[in-house]
Amino acid sequence: MYPDLQKELDTFERRTPKSAAAHKRNLKRIPLGVASNYRHYEPYPIFVKEGQGSHFRDVDGNDYIDHNLCFGALMAGHCHPAVMKAVAERLTTGTMFGMPHDMEWQLAEEICQRFPVEMVRFGNSGTEATMHSIRLARAATGRDKIVKFEGAYHGLHDSALVSVKPHAPDYGDIHAPTSVPGGQGVPKTAVANVTIATFNDLDSVELRFKQNPGEIAAIILEPILMNVGLCIPQPGFLKGLRDIATRNGALLIFDEVKTGAKLGWGGASEYFGVTPDMICLAKSIGGGLPLAAFGAHTSVMDLISQHKVFHGGTYNTNPVSMAAGLATFREVLTRENYTHVDKLSKKLTEGYRKTVAKSGLQAYIASAGANGALMLYPKEIRTYRDWEAIDIDLWRHYWFGMVNRGVMAQPYWWDEQWTISVQHTEADIDKHLAAFEDIAPALAKAQQEREAPAVAVH
Numbered sequence: 001m002y003p004d005l006q007k008e009l010d011t012f013e014r015r016t017p018k019s020a021a022a023h024k025r026n027l028k029r030i031p032l033g034v035a036s037n038y039r040h041y042e043p044y045p046i047f048v049k050e051g052q053g054s055h056f057r058d059v060d061g062n063d064y065i066d067h068n069l070c071f072g073a074l075m076a077g078h079c080h081p082a083v084m085k086a087v088a089e090r091l092t093t094g095t096m097f098g099m100p101h102d103m104e105w106q107l108a109e110e111i112c113q114r115f116p117v118e119m120v121r122f123g124n125s126g127t128e129a130t131m132h133s134i135r136l137a138r139a140a141t142g143r144d145k146i147v148k149f150e151g152a153y154h155g156l157h158d159s160a161l162v163s164v165k166p167h168a169p170d171y172g173d174i175h176a177p178t179s180v181p182g183g184q185g186v187p188k189t190a191v192a193n194v195t196i197a198t199f200n201d202l203d204s205v206e207l208r209f210k211q212n213p214g215e216i217a218a219i220i221l222e223p224i225l226m227n228v229g230l231c232i233p234q235p236g237f238l239k240g241l242r243d244i245a246t247r248n249g250a251l252l253i254f255d256e257v258k259t260g261a262k263l264g265w266g267g268a269s270e271y272f273g274v275t276p277d278m279i280c281l282a283k284s285i286g287g288g289l290p291l292a293a294f295g296a297h298t299s300v301m302d303l304i305s306q307h308k309v310f311h312g313g314t315y316n317t318n319p320v321s322m323a324a325g326l327a328t329f330r331e332v333l334t335r336e337n338y339t340h341v342d343k344l345s346k347k348l349t350e351g352y353r354k355t356v357a358k359s360g361l362q363a364y365i366a367s368a369g370a371n372g373a374l375m376l377y378p379k380e381i382r383t384y385r386d387w388e389a390i391d392i393d394l395w396r397h398y399w400f401g402m403v404n405r406g407v408m409a410q411p412y413w414w415d416e417q418w419t420i421s422v423q424h425t426e427a428d429i430d431k432h433l434a435a436f437e438d439i440a441p442a443l444a445k446a447q448q449e450r451e452a453p454a455v456a457v458h
């Protein structure tokens with residue numbers, strides 16, 4: 001371990017004793033001491049007390065600029081006033097009915113105006129959105145298999161938990177990756193129906209269609225692979241997928257759980273100019289409450305109307321989440337707010353680039369819409385396997401160093417990225433950049449020492 005990383009870890013433990021104690025307590029009753037595996041890390045996760053705007057405070061009273069924002073689900077920032085007002089109004093007029101109401105068509109209209117879909121259904125999580133989309137695609141085509149990209153995350157159902165973070169030698173040839181279950185309990189039959197391709201490699205997608213003629217229902221992807229930091233589609237890749245899907249009678253599903261709100265007003269299809277057949281939305285569309293949606297053209301969604309595909313859910317369109325969603329679409333995810341976030345994103349990205357150049361750190365900054373990441377690689381990554389080459393200790397040094405300086409630069413884990421909310425300010429970005437400037441020389445030094453190990457003296 002780099003000595004400076006150890007120093008940062010010592011500082012972290014000095015600053016967060018109450019988190020340590022809270023985690024120890026949790027461990028007795030809750031596996032890993034957390035409610036979602038992603039929240040667990042060594043030595044223990046920060047326990048949160050409260051959040052407001054672009055900041056949160058932990059149980060020890062430390063204040064942080066928050067670019068984790070619930071794994072990118074809070075482009076609204078904490079407690080956005082418009083969302084809170086809408087929620088407060090609903091809290092006294094009934095929170096669940098399991099009956100239709102007037103906000104459903106309003107939110108469906110908002111979604112259909114922004115995204116290339118004609119009908120939508122709602123749910124509560126990204127997992128639901130991708131699960132139902134895949135089922136619909138299977139029904140629409142009468143085929144069972146799908147193409148998924150190695151390293152991509154689409155939630156927790158069986159068809160999604162394949163080749164999420166596979167390792168050598170299990171994952172085989174990069175041009176024809178093996179389907180690897182993402183843990184025990186995923187049935188072999190589910191794995192067999194998920195064929196894996198490599199992001200930014202159209203040939204690997206063509207190969208799957210050649211090997212499985214008339215059997216592939218859909219290609220599902222995040223238009224920007226955000227489960228490996230930020231892996232940008234190379235020019236022509238998304239358009240190529242569109243062509244392959246159309247040629248083979250398969251549906252193209254954009255999993256826009258992250259990109260839908262955070263790339264810009266019209267999500268990835270507007271940003272990249274490529275139109276999918278189906279989209280999945282969740283996270284930031286709820287403004288801080290659980291809300292998801294999936295949509296497609298009427299011919300596909302009609303399978304639900306015709307009782308051919310089943311979709312339901314007790315909590316679907318609960319009025320509190322729907323009120324939050326409506327306020328989010330109308331008052332948070334506005335063109336003006338995207339302009340504000342783009343401006344901050346440019347400032348943050350340019351600031352990072354300057355500091356990287358000055359410090360000599362071998363890294364680049366990836367950025368798109370409200371998202372960005374310090375990518376600790378000498379050149380741009382294009383695939384999941386490029387991402388695997390990360391120097392984990394160096395990344396931990398960065399993350400804990402930033403946290404100790406009051407900046408949660410992104411969620412813990414080097415496969416994540418930062419989010420800038422509509423409530424972040426220029427002052428937040430200045431503080432973020434100052435913290436990075438402070439720590440960058442130590443990161444560069446650690447990197448150089450690792451690359452040039454001391455020559456043994458006999």
Ligand SMILES: Cc1ncc(COP(=O)(O)O)c(C=O)c1O
Nearest residue numbers: 125126127153154155255257258
């Ligand atoms: C691209 C993508 N799809 C689906 C999901 C699953 O969403 P949820 O955690 O709401 O089930 C996530 C969650 O991180 C995601 O990033």
